[in-house]
Amino acid sequence: MKRNERAVARLLSHAVLAAVAAIMICPLLLVVSISLSQEDSVVKHGYRFIPERFSLDGYAAVFKHPGVLLHAYAMTIIVTVLGTLAGLLLTAMIAYVISRREYPYRKATTLFVVFTMLFNGGLVPFYILIVKYLHMKDTLWVLIIPYLINPFYVMIMKGFLDRMPAEVIESAKIDGAGEYRAFFTIVLPLSTPALATVGLFISFIYWNDWWLGLLFIDRNKLVPLQLLLYRTMNSIEFYAANSQHLSGSVDVTKFPSLTTRMALAVLGAGPMLFIFPFFQRYFVRGLTVGSLKE
Helix, strand or coil: HHHHHHHHHHHHHHHHHHHHHHHHHHHHHHHHHHHHHHHHHHHCCCCCCCCCCEEHHHHHHHHCCCHHHHHHHHHHHHHHHEEEEEEEHHHHHHHHHHHHCCCCCHHHHHHHHHHHCCCCCCCHHHHHHHHHHHHCCCHHHHHHHHHCCHHHHHHHHHHHHCCCCCHHHHHHHHHCCCCCHHHHHHHHHHHHHHHHHHHHHHCCCCCCCCHHHHEEEEEHCCCCHHHHHHHHHHHHHHHHHHHHHHHHHHHCCCCHHHHHHHHHHHHHHHHHHHHHHHHHHHHHHHHHHHHCCC
16 A cells, blocks of 8 residues: 555656646747747747747847857857856855864854845945946956855855765875865865756856846947847847837838747757756756755
């Protein structure tokens, strides 16, 4: 009887998870389908999971100036790689310090990290700090430095390092290793699941960010991908809303506005969807390892 109950419970749990997965996947499939549809069929018959009339007009409109799009992709990749590596290193170092029990200011430092999760200085002081005092406007660093440290990710990393046996680090010190050598040669290799989890979160922030570019970037050479897509989307909405007034100078009636928007969404989110499966194993381990008790 117990075996049957376990089988039923497992079947129900799998059914619930399958339903949740379908709910999450269906909107993505719908976006891809609309991006591959013809504009007229979408307007007449609405959104469908299978395109009634296949068309690449939306992608053709996006790639009308491929150099600009490829440059924005390159800028976003550079920012994501540099920001993720630097942010992951700083996050691991801070978490390692506050996880050491012999550190005398462990509680005070942890309180300082948690306090920043509750309060911030506000948008206006942040803008003044970046522009007037740090002079980072229209530089590559303004897209990287503000997101280097996230207190929530520090606490996730700290929860993982708290479970690491102190004897491992003590034995390394007995063999003559210093703090830096123990950290880079022992702590980091043993923290691969947590590093993969936090690194994936950080990379998502950098890849999807358009806010910093909107505030501080005016040079076209430094425009990241998401900001370029944001500006393109606003231009499409402007032309669509003012088509009657602009029809004399710009032919907007034949422009595939709906399919172009979906194509922009696919191009913005697509690369990260291909990267995630490679980190899925470490990602799941990193999320669940802190929940187990010895």
